[in-house]
Amino acid sequence: MKRRAPGVRAYAIALLVLGLVTLAGLGMHMLDRLHAIELAQQREGEAAARLEFERAIENTLAQAASLAEQIASWDEARKQLAMPTCYTYWRDNRATAQGLWPAYMRGLELYDRGGALLSSFKAMLPANLPEGRAGMLVVNQGNLCLAQFAGVREDGGRGEPIGYVGLRVDLLNALRTVHRFTYLDADSLALRAGVSGMHDPSEAQDMIEFKPRQAAWVSILPDLVRQTLLQLMLAFLILVALNYLLVTRLFARPLRLLRDELAGLRQGRPSVEGGRELIPVHELIEVRQALHDYRRSLEQAHDALDRSNARLWAEAHVDALTGAFNRSAFDEDWGACCPQGGDEPLALMLLDCDFFKVINDSYGHETGDRVLQEVARLAQGELRREDRLYRLGGDEFIAILWGAGEAQALQVAERCRVAIGAYDVDRLGMRERLRVSIGIAASEHSCKGYVELLKQADLAMYHAKRGVGEQKVVLFHEALGHGMGECSSRVVETVLESVTSGKGIAMHYQPIVHAASGRPAYYEALLRIEDAEGVIGPADILPVAQRRGLQGRLDLAVLRGVIADLRAGRIPEGSGVSINFDGETIAEPEIMVEIESLSRFVQSHKIVLEITETTLISRFEYMTHALGRFRAMGLLVALDDFGSGYSSLRYLARMPVDIVKLDRSLIEVYGQDRAQRGMVVHVIDMLRDGGFDVVAEGIETEAQRQDFERLGVSHMQGWAFGRPERPIRA
Structure with missing residues (x-):
């Protein structure tokens, strides 16, 4: 007899039992996992609390040391060391006044130069300064205190201390006050049992015990999960029961009707009434x-x-103009890659188009756009296959060279510079070839901060813009940062106000003398800014103006200051004045108007415009036209710092120059290096034969004066003849 297959009801019951068993198994598994999570959370909480505690100890010790140094630099501390007559009153009242120092500082003592207390009356610190220690931990009557010492020096100098200051800090109170703990229960901080005596501060972590903070969910979650599991099992049981009723009531009967109808069709019987509705x-x-x-x-x-x-x-x-990736893509790529960290090196290559503003002004924005497109195309073509080029804005591009060290980054940058410099500018309708300045900042670790690297690359590019040829690619190194830090707020504010308003501009003048007689022939105008606190020199003025793009405003202020002195008679008639210019601003309309106004003084004064050789060579065609126009007005042009570059001789015969000023490096070479002395002699002879007046800068000694007088220079300048000063005659 053929065995009858189970019906729908049997399968429904089987599914009910299987569901209950499965739910019970899942519940047990979840409870087991919950227990594992509790244990893991406990271990992680303890580890996080330990790390938080160690950092808190380090920060608290550092703050105590900083507080000691701060009090050591207090004028009142030095006064007490010098005259300790009222020391105990000062110590117990003034020095520990409420609100003057943090509440966890429980005492202060001063020691003389020999390390002895100024007064042992009610002293809270050791009578003698511990040798070789800046601090110590002292356990007294169950309290853990930090004794922190610092030397007191005259006016904050670096000489031998005139005494010492000692602080008594309640270490546990300081930890609770200074730090807001996340993983550690601050109230549980306590001194370990059995600890006593004096200890080194490095032992603080071993002397204090604590408990990790227990998250609220750790105590609530297990019961909540268990209750939820019971509720789910009950709900599942109800749903399965309902499903059983649904299957037996709604599906079993229609299926039986369908079976009967199919059986009737097979046997030739008519369809069951209502069966058609169920199929x-x-x-x-x-x-x-x-x-x-x-x-x-x-x-x-x-x-x-x-x-x-x-x-x-x-x-x-993607940048719509150049096809390079844009700033958003750069930030996204950096953000996606840098969190991975690692020891893989990388380099940032910052590229800037030289004189792009002049190109835009001279040839129009359409040509300027084509220049940006070609620079982007050529630079991307020289990058490695995996590198991307990003346009940060304007004429500035950047590339992240993942895995590239300093040497490889320099190779890539040099390829970009050469490719862009070799581009056929006739296609753009230009005469001047394209030039770029490239700054590179390399890091041995890919997780180094982007802001720091970008700042280094920007500083390197700033130096590159001042170079020529291969010097247009500069790799950042620490020496570049010397002297380039932010000036004081007073200097910055004063320079910005003076450059924009002209207030405080005071031109100083250094004589340029006849080599034969030693009498002043004319004077070089040197910028100074005067305020209530003194005189600010060019070493502070120029970095502020350059970093904020105010070179044009600075040149305008200098011109107006010189013109005002000419009108006031501060520069004697029959002499003259030489004025330095930034080559990138000389074509600005306001500056050209002021230069043209100098022509009214050419009958009574010798007016000289000084341009550096680097500026003149990098924009040779344009500068030749502009300077030729000024020479036609009767103004003279001097080539400043001759010899500081390397390509001047190629252009010298075509330069619109009347005077050549030898860079002080040539003066020093002549006196120090006999092998190069002949070169200096030949350079001077060549300049004289070319019809140039030759000025030797940086003459400081009588021997230098005699040497260059024999060499035949026409004029000399330097401290040997006078320092820059403000003329007093008006």
């Missing part, structure tokens, strides 16, 4: 077809969405 064949086909149609429509919608997303991504991450 939704047509509807199933329609549902299935609708699902297929929906799936095709969804796939089409997904394709359209992908295309739209790709277009939007390109608009958000």
